[in-house]
Amino acid sequence: MSSPESRATVEEAGPRAGSGPAGEQAWPGDQAWSPTSDFLRQAEQESGVAIGACFNCKKCSNGCPLTFAMDLHPFQVVRLAQLGQVERLSGCRTIWVCSSCQTCLTRCPNQVDLPRFMDWLKERVAKEGGQVEQQRTLLFHRLFLDEVKPRGRVFEGSLMTRYLVKTGGAFGPEAMANARLGLAMFKRGRLKLLPAGIRNRRWLKDLFKA
Numbered sequence: 001m002s003s004p005e006s007r008a009t010v011e012e013a014g015p016r017a018g019s020g021p022a023g024e025q026a027w028p029g030d031q032a033w034s035p036t037s038d039f040l041r042q043a044e045q046e047s048g049v050a051i052g053a054c055f056n057c058k059k060c061s062n063g064c065p066l067t068f069a070m071d072l073h074p075f076q077v078v079r080l081a082q083l084g085q086v087e088r089l090s091g092c093r094t095i096w097v098c099s100s101c102q103t104c105l106t107r108c109p110n111q112v113d114l115p116r117f118m119d120w121l122k123e124r125v126a127k128e129g130g131q132v133e134q135q136r137t138l139l140f141h142r143l144f145l146d147e148v149k150p151r152g153r154v155f156e157g158s159l160m161t162r163y164l165v166k167t168g169g170a171f172g173p174e175a176m177a178n179a180r181l182g183l184a185m186f187k188r189g190r191l192k193l194l195p196a197g198i199r200n201r202r203w204l205k206d207l208f209k210a
């Protein structure tokens, strides 16, 4: 890799034709970037993901089911991290769209744990108060943790009610559709009436404290 001071024109093959992410950011082409390894070092250390092991084969992107809604392909996220392009990563939509389905990790020949890395990037943006491309995703994560904290398990009824109230889905025309969906899930045993919890609350408390 080039030294921090050097200028480099990054020339990567673009995503597969016809499968480009929505609202795709300029990639790559004629931009001159200044690669730096500072961010790569920090990212590997704090996230525990071996970003440097990626050799850009793009198998992650070709298997990802959500590239249609992303502005950067998964392989581009890794490549930008290798090049130290932290600002582009922090402001991208992809990290909020990723559903942690693990498909990319399963396909990666180098076991680069992209879902974990995306989580680390999300935490970083949230902690630093940066621009969050998908506010609803951040809200969902926060409500999810609020639910887990007291009992160690999520109570879907409460989680969804709180989420829908905060996002407007509990009112107006959306409310009926959501109520029907909730009823269908209840009939299939996917929604419980009462919350459940784990026994070892002490462990849970220590976990959240840590």
Ligand code: SF4
Pocket (backbone or CB within 6 Å): 053, 054, 055, 056, 057, 058, 059, 060, 061, 074, 075, 078, 104, 107, 108, 109, 110, 111, 112, 114
């Ligand atoms: S599959 Fe793995 S090695 Fe290939 S581009 Fe994706 S992260 Fe890199």
Ligand code: SF4
Pocket (backbone or CB within 6 Å): 060, 063, 064, 065, 066, 074, 097, 098, 099, 100, 101, 102, 103, 104, 105, 114, 115
């Ligand atoms: S974990 Fe995220 S990036 Fe990886 S395949 Fe699933 S949605 Fe795509």
